[in-house]
Amino acid sequence: xxxxxxxxxxxxxxxxxxxxxxxxxxxxxxxxxxxxPNTVCIExxxxxxxxxxxxxxxxxxxxxxxxxxxxxxxxxxxxxxxAAPDGAGDDAMARTCAxxxxxxxxxxxxxxxxxxxxxxxxxxxxxxxxxxxxxxPAQSTHFAGGKASAxxxxxxxxxxxxxxxxxxxxxAVNVNEIEDRVWKVEIGQGETMVYEIAHADFTGDGLxxxxxxxxxxxxxxxxxxxxxxxxxxxxxxGACVFRxx
Numbered sequence: 001x002x003x004x005x006x007x008x009x010x011x012x013x014x015x016x017x018x019x020x021x022x023x024x025x026x027x028x029x030x031x032x033x034x035x036x037p038n039t040v041c042i043e044x045x046x047x048x049x050x051x052x053x054x055x056x057x058x059x060x061x062x063x064x065x066x067x068x069x070x071x072x073x074x075x076x077x078x079x080x081x082x083a084a085p086d087g088a089g090d091d092a093m094a095r096t097c098a099x100x101x102x103x104x105x106x107x108x109x110x111x112x113x114x115x116x117x118x119x120x121x122x123x124x125x126x127x128x129x130x131x132x133x134x135x136x137p138a139q140s141t142h143f144a145g146g147k148a149s150a151x152x153x154x155x156x157x158x159x160x161x162x163x164x165x166x167x168x169x170x171x172a173v174n175v176n177e178i179e180d181r182v183w184k185v186e187i188g189q190g191e192t193m194v195y196e197i198a199h200a201d202f203t204g205d206g207l208x209x210x211x212x213x214x215x216x217x218x219x220x221x222x223x224x225x226x227x228x229x230x231x232x233x234x235x236x237x238g239a240c241v242f243r244x245x
Contacts, residue, residue: 040135040200043146044181047071048125049097062133066097070125072118080118082108097126120226124213127228127245128197131211135200138208142233146199148210150175152233152240153183153194159239191219194231202230209233214242 039056047053049068069077079095085107092108094100100122110119143152157173174186181196197211210231217224229244 038136040132040137040198042132042198044195044197046195046197047075048121048128050077057132059133059135062129062135066101066126066129066133069095070097070100070122072121078118078121080110080122081112081115083111084108094122097122097129100126124226124228128211128213131202131228131230131245132198132200135198135202135211136204138199138201139206141199141208142236142238143199143208143210143231146208146210147181148183148194148196148231148240150177150183152231153185155239156194156231156242157185157187157192159241186219189218190216191221192216193226196231212242214244 038058040059040062041056042052042054045054049065049070051068052065072078077095079093080100081091081093082100082103083091091111092103094103110116138146143149154173154175157175172187174184176184178184183194183196185192185194193215195213195215197213199208199210201207202209202211211228212231213226213228215224215226227244229242231240231242233240
């Protein structure tokens with residue numbers, strides 16, 4: 001699923017990401033930075049659940065974060081009310097990914113507009129933790145230094161122009177790294193934010209991908225849609241693509 005599909009996501013997905021990443025210089029190397037055995041490292045200051053911070057963790061440690069409170073764009077713990085799929089009985093409240101996933105896998109859903117907005121934070125946090133708990137250190141990568149470059153982001157925009165508000169690819173693509181691993185892309189009437197979370201092998205082939213949150217909206221507008229997924233690159237000089245979860 002490319003970025004063109006992001007625009008079709010339900011309006012329940014939220015807009016912001018609680019990120020304020022520290023700057024690091026990425027070496028231009030094709031070999032991934034090795035984490036400690038069986039660990040995957042978050043180098044950004046992304047916080048999706050309480051207690052999430054930069055550092056390397058094992059799959060079990062990422063799994064344990066599923067029991068921590070999900071937080072919103074301001075860093076505060078939130079909850080979401082979910083209705084039963086058959087419409088019978090009382091609503092249930094989820095505060096953690098463990099609670100949220102246990103209900104939504106059975107078809108429970110957010111009913112009110114406010115809960116749909118809060119549900120977006122859960123979709124983002126729980127989707128990211130699902131990826132991280134199954135990831136492994138990358139043995140090699142086509143992302144220099146384990147992070148995207150401006151050309152990677154630009155090539156992604158050109159490949160998926162419809163997701164950025166353009167009917168056809170255009171050379172008028174403005175790409176700016178507003179913080180380390182946080183990208184702002186402007187193309188046509190669209191404005192897209194790309195937040196890198198972690199670089200690792202998320203697909204089991206030994207090759208590094210970048211776990212990212214992508215948020216799409218109109219320039220100057222407030223309505224946005226977004227999703228968790230992987231930035232993938234099959235060769236050093238190849239295009240970067242986004243595969244939504």
